[in-house]
Amino acid sequence: MAEYEAVIGLEVHAELKTNSKIFCGCTTEFGGAPNTHVCPICLGMPGVLPVLNRNVVEYAIKAGLALNCEIAEFSKFDRKNYYYPDLPKNYQISQYDLPIAKNGYLEIEVDGQTKRIGITRLHMEEDAGKLIHQGDDIAEAEYSLVDYNRTGVPLIEIVSEPDLRSPVEARLYMEKLKAILQYCDVSDCKMQEGSLRCDANVSVRPKGSTEFGTKTEIKNLNSFKALQRALEYEIKRQIEILEDGGRIVQETRSWDESKGITITLRSKEEAHDYRYFPEPDLVPLVIDREWVERVRQTLPELPDARRRRLMEEYGLPAYDAMVITGSKALADYFDQCVEKFSDAKTVSNWIMGELLRLLNAHNLEVEDSPVKPEGLAELLALINKGTISGKIAKTVFEEMFETGKGAEEIVKEKGLVQITDEKVLAPIVDKVIEENPKSVEDYRNGKDRAFGFLVGQVMKATKGKANPQLVNKLLRERL
Ligand SMILES: Nc1ncnc2c1ncn2[C@@H]1O[C@H](COP(=O)(O)OP(=O)(O)OP(=O)(O)O)[C@@H](O)[C@H]1O
Ligand SMILES: [Mg+2]
Numbered sequence: 485m486a487e488y489e490a491v492i493g494l495e496v497h498a499e500l501k502t503n504s505k506i507f508c509g510c511t512t513e514f515g516g517a518p519n520t521h522v523c524p525i526c527l528g529m530p531g532v533l534p535v536l537n538r539n540v541v542e543y544a545i546k547a548g549l550a551l552n553c554e555i556a557e558f559s560k561f562d563r564k565n566y567y568y569p570d571l572p573k574n575y576q577i578s579q580y581d582l583p584i585a586k587n588g589y590l591e592i593e594v595d596g597q598t599k600r601i602g603i604t605r606l607h608m609e610e611d612a613g614k615l616i617h618q619g620d621d622i623a624e625a626e627y628s629l630v631d632y633n634r635t636g637v638p639l640i641e642i643v644s645e646p647d648l649r650s651p652v653e654a655r656l657y658m659e660k661l662k663a664i665l666q667y668c669d670v671s672d673c674k675m676q677e678g679s680l681r682c683d684a685n686v687s688v689r690p691k692g693s694t695e696f697g698t699k700t701e702i703k704n705l706n707s708f709k710a711l712q713r714a715l716e717y718e719i720k721r722q723i724e725i726l727e728d729g730g731r732i733v734q735e736t737r738s739w740d741e742s743k744g745i746t747i748t749l750r751s752k753e754e755a756h757d758y759r760y761f762p763e764p765d766l767v768p769l770v771i772d773r774e775w776v777e778r779v780r781q782t783l784p785e786l787p788d789a790r791r792r793r794l795m796e797e798y799g800l801p802a803y804d805a806m807v808i809t810g811s812k813a814l815a816d817y818f819d820q821c822v823e824k825f826s827d828a829k830t831v832s833n834w835i836m837g838e839l840l841r842l843l844n845a846h847n848l849e850v851e852d853s854p855v856k857p858e859g860l861a862e863l864l865a866l867i868n869k870g871t872i873s874g875k876i877a878k879t880v881f882e883e884m885f886e887t888g889k890g891a892e893e894i895v896k897e898k899g900l901v902q903i904t905d906e907k908v909l910a911p912i913v914d915k916v917i918e919e920n921p922k923s924v925e926d927y928r929n930g931k932d933r934a935f936g937f938l939v940g941q942v943m944k945a946t947k948g949k950a951n952p953q954l955v956n957k958l959l960r961e962r963l
C-alpha cells in the first residue's frame with residue numbers, strides 16, 4: 485500500500501462578545517425563549533436597513549492583529565445567497581473578495597518544533613438562526629422548529645491555509661486559535677454552546693506528491709476530540725477509496741459522534757452558486773490606520789509570549805508553561821497564586837494535578853473553581869510551614885473544593901495538624917516496632933522494603949498526620 489499524507493485546512497467561526505447584534509440593536513445573549521431576541525432587521529422584513537455595529541469591526545481588527553494579519557484599508561460586505569429556513573432573508577451578509585483581514589499565521593508546537601500555520605483570511609459575517617429537528621435523525625425528523633435569536637449575532641470566520649498535516653496538528657491549531665481569541669477577549673469560545681465552531685477540510689495524497697487531492701468538508705464538530713476523531717476517520721475512509729481504485733467526491737459530510745463516522749450531507753456548492761454580490765445596503769468600510777494602531781495598543785500578552793515569560797521568569801518547564809497558558813483563565817489563576825506563594829513549580833504541579841483533575845471531574849471551568857488562587861496559596865503555605873503533609877493537603881484540597889471552606893479552617897476543624905513533636909511520635913514508633921517483629925528482622929537482614937512497610941504502619945497509626953521525615957529518623961535510630 486502506498487504511503488499517504490493528509491492535507492487539512494480549517495474554517496473556524498467565532499461569535500463575537502458584543503452586547504448587540506451586527507446590524508441591529510437586539511441582544512446577543514445566549515439562550516432566552518425562542519424568537520424573543522429579534523426585530524424587523526434581523527428577521528429580514530422588507531424595507532429595513534442594516535446598520536454596522538462599530539464594536540464588531542473593532543473586535544475583528546483586534547483578532548486579525550493577534551493572528552498576525554494585514555488589516556485591509558478598504559473592505560466591503562457581500563451577500564451570500566442561499567435558501568434555507570434558518571436564514572430569513574435568504575441571504576447572509578458576509579465578506580467575499582475583500583475581507584477585513586488576510587495573510588496571517590499562528591504557531592503550534594509539534595514534537596518540540598514550532599510550526600507556522602498560515603491564515604488565509606478573517607472576515608465578518610452574521611450568524612444564521614438555529615433549527616431544532618424533532619426526531620433523532622435529520623433525515624427522519626417529522627418537522628423542524630426554528631429559533632431566530634442567533635440570527636444576526638456577529639461572527640468572524642477564520643480560514644486557514646491547507647498547512648495542517650495530521651489530525652493532531654488540526655487539534656493543536658484549534659486549541660491555539662481558541663486561546664488567542666480568548667486572550668483578546670473577543671469571543672467566549674464555548675464549543676458546547678456553539679460560540680466557537682469548526683469545519684474541517686481534508687484530502688489525502690501520496691506522500692511526496694506536490695499536488696492536492698480532492699477534499700471533503702466535515703461539519704458538526706462540537707469538541708476538540710470530535711475534530712481529531714472525525715479527521716482520523718475521514719482520512720482512513722479516503723485512503724481506502726483510493727486504494728480500491730475509486731475517486732473522492734467533493735462534498736460536505738457530517739460527523740456522527742455516537743457512531744464515530746462521517747456521512748454525506750450534500751455535494752459541495754461552488755462559490756458561484758451563492759451568487760455573491762456587493763451588499764447594496766451598506767457602504768464599503770474604510771479603516772484608517774490610526775484606528776488600527778489604537779486597537780494594536782489594546783492587545784494583551786498573547787499565549788506564546790506568556791508561555792515564554794513563564795519559562796523565563798519562573799523557570800517553569802516547557803510542558804508546564806504550555807498547559808498553564810493554554811487558557812487565559814488558567815494562566816491568570818497561576819499568576820495570582822504565585823503572587824501569594826512564590827514557589828512557582830509547586831504551584832504549577834498543584835494546578836496541573838489536583839486543580840485540573842477536580843475541575844474535570846466536576847465539569848467546571850477554571851473561572852468557576854470553588855478554590856480561588858488565594859485559597860490554593862494558603863494551602864501550599866501550610867505544607868511549607870510543616871503544618872500539614874503534602875499527602876494530607878490533597879484531602880484538604882478536595883474538602884476545600886467541595887465545601888468552599890478555607891485550608892486553615894479545615895485543618896483546625898478536622899485536627900489534621902501534622903505531628904512534628906518527637907515526644908508524641910516516639911511512643912507510636914515504638915509500638916509499631918513492637919507489633920511487627922517480623923518486619924524488623926527482615927529489615928535487619930537487609931530487606932529495604934520492610935522499612936517502607938514500617939513507615940507505612942506509623943502513617944496509618946497517625947491517620948497520615950506524622951511528619952514523614954521525622955518518622956524516618958525515629959525508625960532509623962531504633963533499628
Ligand atoms: N485540497 C485540499 N485539501 C484540504 N484542504 C483544503 C484543500 N483545498 C483547500 N483546503 C482548505 O479548505 C478551506 C476552504 O475554505 P473556504 O472558506 O475558502 O471555502 P469554502 O469552504 O468553499 O467556503 P464556505 O465558507 O462557503 O464553506 C480552507 O481552509 C483551505 O485551506
Ligand atoms: Mg468558508
Ligand SMILES: [Mg+2]
Nearest residue numbers: 495683685701
Ligand atoms: Mg466551508
